[in-house]
Amino acid sequence: MGELYAELSKEIEFSHGMHACMDCGTCTALCAASEFYDYSPREVMDIVQSQDDDKIRELISSNKIWYCGQCLSCKPRCPRGNNPGAVILALRRLSIKTGYFAESEKGRQQLLAKRKFGDNMLNRGYTLLPTDPAPVRFPELGEDWEYYHKHMKEMRQWWGVPMDLENSPGSARIIPKKDMQELRAIYKATGAVDLMDKIEEGMAKKLGGKEEVDEFWKVWQDTSDTKNYKIKGCEKK
Amino acid sequence: MKGEGKARVWERHQKAVPTADDPGGKEWGFVRSCFLQAASPYTEGIGCKVMENDLGMDLHEAAGHTSCGAIAFHGDTTTLQANMVVAARNFSIAHYDLGIDNFFAYCVTSFGNYTEIIELWEHEPELREYTERTLEETTGRKFWMPKVSGGRPSVVHASDVIYANIKKIAKKAKYSLDGIKATDHLGCHYAKIFPDESIGGGEFPQLLAGMIEAYGGEIVDYPERRHCCGMGFRQCAFPENRGYTAACVYKKMKSLKKTDPDCKLIITNCPGCGVFLDAEQGTIAQVMGEKFDVHIVDYAQLAGLMLGYDPFKDCGFNVKVVPIEPLLDKIGIEYDKSKTPEERRRPFGPE
């Protein structure tokens, strides 16, 4: 058993999700990601089951583990009681902790996840803010959504869900300071902040410094596509 | 399709949810959904209106409740341990600060997340101990286990609450789905993670089909009914991945059209599904040139429509991609036909 596999085994999601795969294909048969990507949860389970560090390293450095949409359709069907979706979560955690996530294009999107979902939690106590599904990022939401974004506060009032209320329950309220302090304390004590820091660190290491990471973030904010950022010192990527 | 077969499945998977008329069934605590707050704020609005005005429930929410963080969890920027303690904090506030025992979540991902965490606490005492200890250390709060369904450790989803009271709602309804075909789309995290926590189970769930039935609609089944909508957390959040979401929606729409082209209504219970099954029809129209015009209506909006609430002001249909008017016409719901579609949707002037 190699080091990587040993680390992986420590994740709760792994011990709950991996109980010896017999390659029956039930999970891959209905996996949405398998339909659209070169991906197979069965292949992932096989690689992990091999306990081969080289294969695992290759896996967590690739786009593969980031294709899963976490629908967990695989979980209720597996005849061995496995949960490939949970194993994917464990692999992703390992990928972040070891920094290998930054080797793949989809892995590097973790920076976006961290600066959106993660930072939103620490700043506002929600994973998503009303400004996040912005028309520029979600054009398919349509022109009427664009109108809503321009008139957000008054339309929410119109609907009966006013936002930004202070010291009050309500939709997208300002959560009181004391409660935010408690949340941040929890995130610190439970390793969530560490995990988020690892994402920033891993990106800085791969891209060549914090400024590059901020540049990566800016390119995404401006163009909605991380592929437009070229890693320094690499011809293609 | 054999009705008795489905009925047998439904019987096998039942879940007790206190109704508004049961003793203690009027007082409820609830937590909101990040996704709803951001992408479809009106759902919580109409949901609360129906529960408070039409079911006479007393709803309680704390200013200090935070998100459960499950989107961050499935987006790999937080840990399971963090989620356990955050969950415990939200439960603790609901019971000790708000004084309630009944608790529902508006978000299906929250429901799945809380249910999974409760299961972990029940089966792994060290995890529960860890949670209690960390909760005490970081917040000074006391641990409380919600036991909403039948006295066993559990939480329920807002759609469970609406379904539990569906007979009462259907009785009060001004309109019905008579002569209208509809199919159901359950959130994956409601029906698939713990099929026994889904009313009717994970394969032929009763939750939304039962609502359609109660309103007099005709239930349609199609091969891709159980297929995920494709929200996929990081798949929908970042435009460069969203082809996955659009592809999932396309798959479902094609299958529904092929099986029953007259069925133009999907009822949902999950925030993500409700948004993307609608919005991606726009992407598909633009990219593939195919229009499906399937109305996506969530359980709260549906209750609102049936009870006679305003489709735009109360139910939020003014910001949906697929125009709602054809469905309103079919049902016979009144709306201001003297206004243009744009005027109906833009209460603050055209721009």
Add this chain to the structure above:
Amino acid sequence: MANVTIIGGGVAGMAAAGVLNKRGHDVTIMEKEMQLGGHVGKWYKVFPDIVDASEIVDELKADLNGVEVKTGTAVESVTKSGGKFRVKGKDADAVLISTGFEPFDATLKEEYGYGIYDNVINSLELDEMLKKGELKTKDGKTPKSVGLVHCVGSRDEKVDNNYCSRVCCTNAIKSGIEIREHYPGTNVFCFYMDVRAYGRGYEELYRKSQEEFGVSFIRSRLSESNEQADKSLLLRVEDSLAGKPMKISVDLLVLMVGMCPSVHAGSLKDSLGLETGDDKFFTTKNKHSKNNESNVKGVFYAGTATGPKSIVEAITDGRAAAAEIHSYIG
């Protein structure tokens, strides 16, 4: 000479009765159905030589002259006193439990649609159709394609049956051959995880099914079946050898249901204090040389009551149990 009561008149019980009868014992068979023969008595043709199942039952019946047969007699409990047993008012020096199996209730695999979709049947229903010469979909047409699903209710934690049911693979192979032989225009697809065809002549039958009859084998456990507008089934599988998820349409879906312990096993277990394993079948003293002995002296087992078996194994097991009983009594 002694009194032996046999609970269950299927092939194992009948085989045991035949041997004990020849040895001169007073044998009583108590059978819950109205006729002997158990499941085999209802079947059409059996592998590996594709002979009529009824021939096997007739042969075993021929050895039963002088055996007391009580049909329509279900046994819920057995009482023990001293070294003797009392079964439905009758005394016995030894009891043989050959209560057999129940087919797995396929409605428990909700995602397959048994009992819900029109054209999903189980392997027993297929056998009945073939026996009548009527392979038909619900609307009376000959199916152009039939899917045979291995491992339904077996090797499946989700339905709490972690064991293999021994015969379903070979049964599927045989059924595939039968369908292709009588309905050459019908395609047959077997959806399997492993082809477990271990028994004399079984592997050869597998080869024959492919070579001579063109039965297709797709290495995938069936994940889900969905009904299409024309009532055919759309199946979600992954051809795991090609590494490709795929959807395939069949007109008729047949679930090869596994074996579960007989419903009556539970009450017999309680009344005698018999042990069962995690798989809920009766536990024998050991699995090698004492596989017909129970944990209660004088109570023996034969046939599928102790786990899935093929017909030849059940018959052999019955005769072995009879020999053990004969030694015990002597």
